[in-house]
Every structure is written in structure tokens, then in C-alpha cells.
């Protein structure tokens with residue numbers, strides 16, 4: 001079933017868009033089925049669960065942390081995480097830089113933006129992002145690489161709202177690209193789109209989609 005779901009979804013995604021299979025709450029056996037079908041990018045939203053699955057699964061998996069990350073938990077994933085999608089503060093960036101340095105590596109991150117109508121504590125706006133990027137502390141970081149942006153649209157049936165929110169994230173990406181990352185070819189990712197809206201997101205320029213329930217079933 002999981003293999004069929006993956007095949008069906010992959011058929012709707014252009015080859016240059018990265019499909020992250022969001023496996024949160026799902027047992028290891030489900031991830032193995034996806035792995036055996038060729039899936040290599042997996043996303044989790046909790047550090048503990050990510051580490052537990054990393055321990056037992058093949059080491060060529062690219063692990064994406066997509067949920068809110070507490071500063072004191074960065075150390076548990078710093079040695080192996082492929083991409084952290086949910087960076088929304090200078091304090092968190094500083095800790096990721098520090099832990100990456102300890103592990104003698106560079107960690108790729110995305111800046112998370114608040115694009116939905118719903119109230120949430122998480123995600124930057126463009127003003128806050130500029131403040132962060134132009135700070136002297138940010139310039140001092142040697143072991144992080146900001147490779148793009150991430151956002152979540154509102155949970156609504158209103159397709160025009162979702163379209164507009166994805167377009168706003170694309171606009172934010174473009175603005176940062178022009179102002180801060182002009183000569184940085186690695187700043188190229190837009191992580192947007194989930195089971196319910198990934199096709200809309202791709203229309204609006206998504207380069208990474210995070211799909212869970214359409215692959216693994218409801219949670």
C-alpha cells in the first residue's frame with residue numbers, strides 16, 4: 001500500500017522537486033516499506049522519534065527535521081541531520097552552528113516563515129528575517145548554510161487562500177534571494193506543500209514537498 005501510494009504521488013511530482021516522506025508517529029516497518037520502494041528522504045517533527053528511527057534504519061537515509069526545534073535538543077541530531085526546516089530564531093541558529101562545529105560539519109537549514117492566517121508562535125516575518133540575516137552574529141556563523149525557506153499554508157478548503165499564501169512564501173524567497181543571497185547558488189529551496197496542498201504548492205514554485213498521510217495513511 002505504501003509503495004503504491006509513493007508511486008502514485010511521485011507520478012504527480014516533477015523530478016526536480018524533492019519528496020520528503022513525513023513518517024511522524026508511524027512505525028519503523030512503514031518506513032522500511034517506503035525505503036524498499038526507493039524512498040530516501042524522510043521527515044520527522046520530534047527529535048526523540050527522529051533519533052530512534054535513525055538508529056535502526058539504513059544510514060543512507062536523508063533525515064529532515066520539520067517540526068519546532070528546541071535549542072537544547074539540537075545536539076542529538078547535529079551529527080546526521082540532512083536539513084532542518086524549522087529555524088525561526090537567531091538563538092536557534094547559534095546553537096545549530098555550535099553543534100555543527102563540534103561535529104566538524106556544515107548543517108543546512110531553512111528559515112521558517114509564518115504565512116498562514118492561523119495564529120501560531122512559530123515562523124518569522126520578512127522584517128524579522130532581515131534583522132536576523134543582517135546581524136553581526138549571523139555573519140560570524142561558519143557551520144550553517146541557509147539554503148531556503150519553509151512555510152505552511154492555512155487549513156482551508158479555499159484554494160485561493162492557499163494559492164496566495166504559497167505565492168507569498170515564493171515572494172519572500174525571491175526578496176531574500178535578491179537582497180541577501182544574490183551570489184549564493186545554494187539558496188534555492190522552497191519547502192511548501194503537504195498531502196492536501198502539495199500540487200498547489202508545486203504550481204507556486206515549491207522545490208521540496210512534505211507529504212505524510214497520503215503516503216502512510218492517516219495518523
Ligand SMILES: *Cc1c(COP(=O)(O)O)cnc(C)c1O
Pocket residue numbers: 022024045066067152193194195196210211212213214
Ligand atoms: C505533519 C507535517 C506534514 C505532513 O502532513 P500531511 O498532511 O500528513 O501530509 C508536513 N509538514 C509539517 C511541518 C508537518 O508537521
